[in-house]
Amino acid sequence: MGERPYILLSCGMSIDGYLDNAGGKRLLLSNDADFDRVDDVRASCDAIMVGAGTVRLDNPRLLVRSAERRSDRVARGLHPTPLKVTVTGGGKLDPAADFFRAGDVDKLVYCASEAVDGARERLGDLATVVDAGEPVDFCRVMTDLHDRGVRRLMVEGGGRVHTQFLTSGLVDELHLVIAPFFVGDSRAPRFVGDGAFPWGPDRRAALVEVRQIGDVVLLRYALSERFEVAPGCGAGEG
Numbered sequence: 001m002g003e004r005p006y007i008l009l010s011c012g013m014s015i016d017g018y019l020d021n022a023g024g025k026r027l028l029l030s031n032d033a034d035f036d037r038v039d040d041v042r043a044s045c046d047a048i049m050v051g052a053g054t055v056r057l058d059n060p061r062l063l064v065r066s067a068e069r070r071s072d073r074v075a076r077g078l079h080p081t082p083l084k085v086t087v088t089g090g091g092k093l094d095p096a097a098d099f100f101r102a103g104d105v106d107k108l109v110y111c112a113s114e115a116v117d118g119a120r121e122r123l124g125d126l127a128t129v130v131d132a133g134e135p136v137d138f139c140r141v142m143t144d145l146h147d148r149g150v151r152r153l154m155v156e157g158g159g160r161v162h163t164q165f166l167t168s169g170l171v172d173e174l175h176l177v178i179a180p181f182f183v184g185d186s187r188a189p190r191f192v193g194d195g196a197f198p199w200g201p202d203r204r205a206a207l208v209e210v211r212q213i214g215d216v217v218l219l220r221y222a223l224s225e226r227f228e229v230a231p232g233c234g235a236g237e238g
Contacts, residue, residue, distance in 0.1 A: 004142035005046070005153040006226060009165055010038060010175040012216075013191045018183035019159055026058060029179040031214045036066070041175070043069040045082050045154040047108075047145060050099075051161035052088035061102040062156070079105045083150065087136055087161065091115030093123065100126040108148075110141045138168055159189045166223075167195035173228070174205070174221040177213075199223070 012029035013019055021027045030038075042048055043064045050060060063081045064070050070080035081103050086093070089112045093100075100107055100123065107127035111119045113134040120129045132141050145153060155165055165171050176191075199205045208227070209220035 002143040003146045004139075004170070005146055005150045006173075006228065007142070007153050007155060007165065007171050008041065008045070008173045008175065009155045009162060009171045010041065011157060011162060011191055012177040012179060014179050014181055014183045016182045016184060017191050018185070018188045019157065019191060020057075020189050021183055022185045022187035027183070030177055030216055034177055034213045034216055034218070037213065037218070039065045039069065042082060042154060043073060045152045046150040047083040047085050047152075048154045048156060049085040049087065049161070050156050051158050052086050052090075052093055053160065054156070054158045055086050055093060055097055055099045057158075059098050060156075061098045063103045063105075081105050082154070083108065083148075085110070085145070085153075087132065087138075087141065088112070088119070089115065089136060091119030091122065091129075093119065095123050095126050108145075110136060110144075112136050138164055138170060142170065159192055163192045163195050166192060167197055169198045169224075172222075172224040172226045174219075174223055176219045176221070178217050178219070180215050 011019070012034075014029065019029075043066070048062045050062065054060060062084050064073065073080055082105070084099060084103070084105060084107045086099060086108075087110045091111050093109065109119060109123065109127045109129045110132035111129050113131050116129055116131045123129060130144060155161060155171070206222040207219060208222050209218070211218040
């Protein structure tokens with residue numbers, strides 16, 4: 001693989017490891033203070049990625065919310081909000097989704113080869129559709145993002161994308177927020193699925209920060225030698 005961005009994976013989950021419930025209404029796993037922290041992390045990145053399933057189910061806008069942070073980005077010669085990125089095997093994305101309609105920022109869709117033509121026809125000029133191989137090759141995607149100037153990538157889900165990034169050993173930093181409740185329903189999506197992860201009993205992930213944020217707790221893990229201590233972030237328990 002060629003050069004790749006610094007990859008920060010961000011996730012909120014229940015005590016028992018679920019990303020959502022099994023119903024139609026989205027489950028809020030965090031609080032206002034932590035949403036603001038996530039907004040700050042978004043503003044520090046060049047691109048934000050979610051999987052196509054997250055685009056369909058959660059309809060995220062993926063924008064920097066704070067006017068001050070948007071202004072600061074503009075003052076540094078950047079777009080108010082980072083590039084938006086999604087990955088899809090089948091290319092079946094709704095062009096009316098907020099991912100495509102919200103925010104004056106470029107959108108990239110990395111698509112499995114067989115679905116590229118259909119995705120380009122469906123999305124038109126709403127996004128740039130990139131052939132990512134058959135099946136989607138995440139190393140190829142990361143190299144292409146780096147070639148496009150993305151140096152810091154934030155990955156926000158869902159579970160399949162988390163699993164693919166983590167089992168591939170591509171993640172440099174993990175932000176894991178634990179909500180103070182259980183979901184208790186095996187039909188609901190989990191943080192990760194089954195896989196051969198690089199971190200196990202014989203190779204433990206390095207915990208670099210524990211922070212209480214209201215009624216949730218943030219765990220920060222360094223998952224590679226490229227880990228960067230962000231300005232203002234302490235290491236150890238807070």
